[in-house]
Amino acid sequence: MTRPTSLQAPASWYRDSVSVELGDCPALEGEVRADVCVIGGGITGCSAALHLVERGYSVVLLEAGEIGHGASGRSGGQILPGLGTDIHTVEKALGRERAREIWEMSREAVRLTAERVERHAIPCDLAWGSLHAAVKPRHVRELEAFRERLARDYDYEALTLLRGDALREHVVTDAYPAALHDDEGGHLHPLNYTLGLARAASEAGARVHQDSPAIEIRRGKPAVVVTARGRVTADFVVMGTNAYQSGLVPELSGRLMRAANYIIATEPLSEARAAKVLPRNDALSDANFVLDYYRLSSDRRLIYGGEVSYTGREPRGLQARMDAKIARLFPVLRGIGIDYRWGGDVGITLNRAPDFGRLDDNLYYAQGYSGHGMALAGLAGKLMAEAVAGQSERFDVFAAMPHRHFPGGEWLRTPLLVLATTFYKLRDRL
């Protein structure tokens, strides 16, 4: 992980605590043949490659930078059932029965993460328990209604609404009037997890090439994927490039908005101090539309995420705002040292449901998890492998979700999203 390249994951606590050795994954040189060419070395691509080789396909995976260079190696690491949108959005679009299937598959996504961690002995500090915290009184009513609906219509019984002392046993702050505790949510070290999937795929026979951006896809049967110094001829192409794609497949970019999100990692807390923050080691996200989220790392740093930018530039005063938020939530952490700060790009769809589909019979993609991809991206890889093998029923349940292009085309898309988000930020204050 120390080679100098412009497409490394950024300096972060994750990079400094990598414990998975990937082995040599040289840039692609020359012409190769494969059943499937997977583009993108995040969780989507690595999971697809792993499931495909396990099914007996020959696989070449191309990653533009290093494995985990994109969102997967930078994320908050929270693995949660559900989607980036309320399941009600899916219900309205596809009906209750399909929405139930999607909900169940989102739970499968979390179990799949745990299975892979165990099966491939991935050292990624997987821990269980998550909280979704109300910030305003109206959030409490919304969370309670959500819990009831999930229990009634989706047979989901893992949620408990916590208040007062019961809540303080999980998070020691007066900032939240209530929170939903989810037994099935959890968190992990996202870069080690992604590298662990890539290592498992490589050991199972996938040819993994880092520093190998695909610069052109010549669509057809077979398709040809071209890099600077090589090309892959493949019967199928599977795209896992999400927010980091750069116009490689023009049909996909208009369906996605790219937004940067930021994380800081504090210095390690003593055991006593950590017990005054998150005594049960849960992950937490708040109920604001533009949300903050945090958890403890294995060496007890507070990994705190939030704040967005649509310009590619870090927002001014970011560090001071993050410091102030942490001090407000946890006075015991006032003045804590910040050791790391990094950002990454989230791929957001207009309705915040993930966008799965096929562009030709042999070109599959999954993207747009809208900040909720840590578990879902792993499942997306599995579903694309099923679809390549001719079993596309489960992939098609997701692919049936209607998605609109962002209005305004390439140039107006960002200002429109900024406007929309400003509206939601204002609403978050009410």
Ligand SMILES: Cc1cc2nc3c(=O)[nH]c(=O)nc-3n(C[C@H](O)[C@H](O)[C@H](O)COP(=O)(O)OP(=O)(O)OC[C@H]3O[C@@H](n4cnc5c(N)ncnc54)[C@H](O)[C@@H]3O)c2cc1C
């Ligand atoms: C700061 C941050 C915090 C987040 N926190 C959470 C969280 O706590 N929980 C959660 O569920 N989700 C979270 N997410 C979202 C989650 O990380 C993503 O949904 C998920 O990692 C997407 O995985 P992916 O493999 O689809 O995409 P990525 O991990 O972005 O991978 C795409 C890869 O494709 C490569 N690529 C792009 N173009 C090419 C090309 N032409 N050729 C070859 N390779 C190419 C890129 O280099 C990149 O490595 C967060 C995201 C960010 C940025």
